[in-house]
Amino acid sequence: MDREVMMDKNREDACLCRIIHSERVEKARRTALQAPEYDRLANLFKAMGDPTRLQILLALSQEEMCVCDLAAFLNITESAVSHQLRMLRQLYLVANRRDGPVLYYRLDDGHITRLLDIGLEHLRE
Amino acid sequence: MDREVMMDKNREDACLCRIIHSERVEKARRTALQAPEYDRLANLFKAMGDPTRLQILLALSQEEMCVCDLAAFLNITESAVSHQLRMLRQLYLVANRRDGPVLYYRLDDGHITRLLDIGLEHLRE
């Protein structure tokens, strides 16, 4: 067992817990992202972490659709769909185009499709 | 505007909302997954949709770490880390190996790293 128990002396706000491998903790800290990046990445995955939104995204990966079509497909109110679409739009998961009063939604870019594919691959491993 | 308003006659539990493109709704239904698959996929992305868990996953993408190292890195209690690790383990995002009393955690497979990479790529597009 190659452990080496020691308290963390390298930070002013020494944490309350034990550290076994301080070099690993240091390495993790060096390669860590900025806090806002974790938040933005979390928001992206969180947006994909809901069955309703996944149904929307997978439906849009086939073909662009409008709000009321999605509502019919999902069997929930158009309001609920609209709320979800706003979230997906703000996080750049979907985009839309207007044709008269109708807004057609589509996936924003190829990253989303790839994330969905890899996710499904992982489930079926 | 190529719309064709009609109520959905093809389902017994006719939904309350309008349908503009019934053929798109039908296509979405045909290509839809089973409900449990949406749930499992949602659980996967939901697990990645939290800053704390992302920090854990990105740290583990560098090197395997034990609970107390992760707690020191994250500056939260070992209990909180353990709770999160249990969730990540149950969803096959991480795996562990035991060396005496110490459990070393690592990413379960390459899918997770790919998801993280593509997610970061999307943010920086």
Add this chain to the structure above:
DNA sequence: TCCGTGTATGAGCATATGCTCAGATATTAA
């Protein structure tokens, strides 16, 4: 300009989530 259709938005409620605390379990050494 007024109306109808399609969509967006804010408030509010029921449920889910992430953390901490207290205590239990597992492994090793004496």
Add this chain to the structure above:
DNA sequence: TTAATATCTGAGCATATGCTCATACACGGA
């Protein structure tokens, strides 16, 4: 077996989330 270390687990609390309802906005036709 006893003690120490490392980790796990359940309960409970504060906050976040997803939905519905009511209402407002945007566009096109009469």
